[in-house]
Amino acid sequence: MTKNIAVKTDNNMTVKIKTLFGKMAGLGNNFSLSIALIILCVIWAIASPYFFTLQNVMNVLMFASILAIRASGLTIAMIMGGLDISQNAVGAVSALLCAMASLAGAPWWLVILLMLGLSLLMGVVNATLISGFKIPAIITTLGTMQIFRGVAWLIQDSTVMVKDPVLLKLGRGRLFGVVPYIALIAIAILAITFYILQYTSFGRKVYMVGGNEKASYLSGINSNKVKSLAFVFSALTGGIAGFLLACQVGAALPQSGAGTEMISISAVILGGVSLAGGKGKISGTILGVLILQVINNGLTLLSVNAYYQMVISGSVLILAVMIDIIRSGALKK
Template sequence: MKMKEEKKGQEGSFGKFFQQSGTTISLVIVYIIICIIFTFLSEYFLTVKNFLNIGTYASITGVMAAGVTVAMLLGHIDMSQYATLTIATMTVALMLQKGMPAGLTILAAAAVGVLCGTINGGLIAVFKIPGIIVTMGTMQVFRGIAYLTTNGNTVMIHDSSFGFIGKGYVFGTIPFCIVLMAAVFLIIAYILKYTNFGRKIFAVGGNEQVSYLSGIRTGTVKFLGMVISGVCAAAAGLITCSQVGAAIPSTGTGSEMEVLSAVILGGVSLSGGKGKISGTVIGVLILATIQNGMTLLSLQSFYQMIINGSVLILAVLLDVIKSGALKRE
């Protein structure tokens, strides 16, 4: 009898471990399978240079996804990230045109991220408006401001030192934008796992009412979470305009769902309170690798749209299955 209880306890422990890490393990397996498939389909896929290209391509989406992860853990969706990114790029480009130092423009971009996040967070925390509604509105407002700033014209960037952010290399081999993306992910991971604020994010996202009754200032937590999302969008803007060498008002138009797809695919629940930043990392890599593989195979953009849309549907479907919503019907 005692042996049976011990065995049952061991099985329970294993089940608990698998439940906690199963999503990440599954995603890693999926990623390996995708890499194997593209290795057979293209001779250029399995090379160090190509994987660095994947990392470079993923850096913009990855930095934004880190911020969206925080917002979604709170139960909100930030649709305004690309618009925030665009305002940040416009700010940087216009300041560089006036001869201001690159360091100052980076601080200005961060300030733009804080401002946009403050607007989103304030509307969500004070007026209790759902995040998706708020950010769909501010997405249009921020995008309009970006167009008005330059009358819809592209602003070129000629500062060579600023170009290091998106096109520079560390130790002559690793793109700096990959290092920056990794740093952002590590910072967010530390906040979520080791700080009191991180624990409050999960608590508020899991059950806001209970969190409020337990003494957590839920409005403040949601406000700061949206500010983090805004700052991440601005950081992604620095990489974007540095890589392109210009600030374009239409940057990211129609690509808003790409970031959300990566986060949802990574296992972050749409309802909030559940998910890991490690899952987001793998979700970003999966989407970037699929995009890279399709490009190597020279697939038409129409097919790429179909595949990207299918991945989004699959990601949401997985979230529904994991939440147990189908069982409750």
């Protein structure tokens, strides 16, 4: 009798612990992320007197903007149930060709149109392979990442300088000498993404296909079209981010963004987008981006070795996936 009571007590305790973690994971994801961001800022402010200087805050905003642009497109792709690993390679190809066109004398507005066109074209390649040939998204984009990266090296195996003053101002300039133009572009793209997900029929279909593709198909939704548009948009944001990064540093490189693909994915998962699809908000992605950038900035201010930063970034990704698993389990119950 005593043994049965003990077993029952242990089981109840296990259920309570799981319930507690489930509530923590499901309780206002954005609220939890906001608290985490505030705590991080307080820690770094105590550790470094430079953290809250205007210069540093604007630097955080500038570098977070590139990540936020990539993450905005990735958010739609992941809510839809896919994963795009080719974004950075798309950005490298677009930036290289645009930098070369600019050096050849193309006006800045034509260079921007070229960048948009190239990004859309590579997005169509991904969409065709995924929707037309039914190749899993992760396999497709892993393959096209290698293809696009190889194309970038074939186009130019060295640095191509960006010299157009308008493009340089776009990447380095600041409104009233304070707010980076890149940040304003990122805010605009994030706002567009928010509008798409919340107020358009396409956005609703993204959630439905991600939640249950078979059920969405039976309800009359063209899931192939939804997938195609999601991956085209993801490639577009990858191209824009890569192009702006080149304008920021004043050069386009074939290896630009190589090895950092998982950072965008980490930000999106950390922001609450489920790996299983069907759940997530762009507001969470924004907080995920800020948390990762604040962590990176704080470690840089403290002169922490770059290899330790890689270890921490990987740990954050694993933690984000664990939270997603706990959250998903709590929602199922």
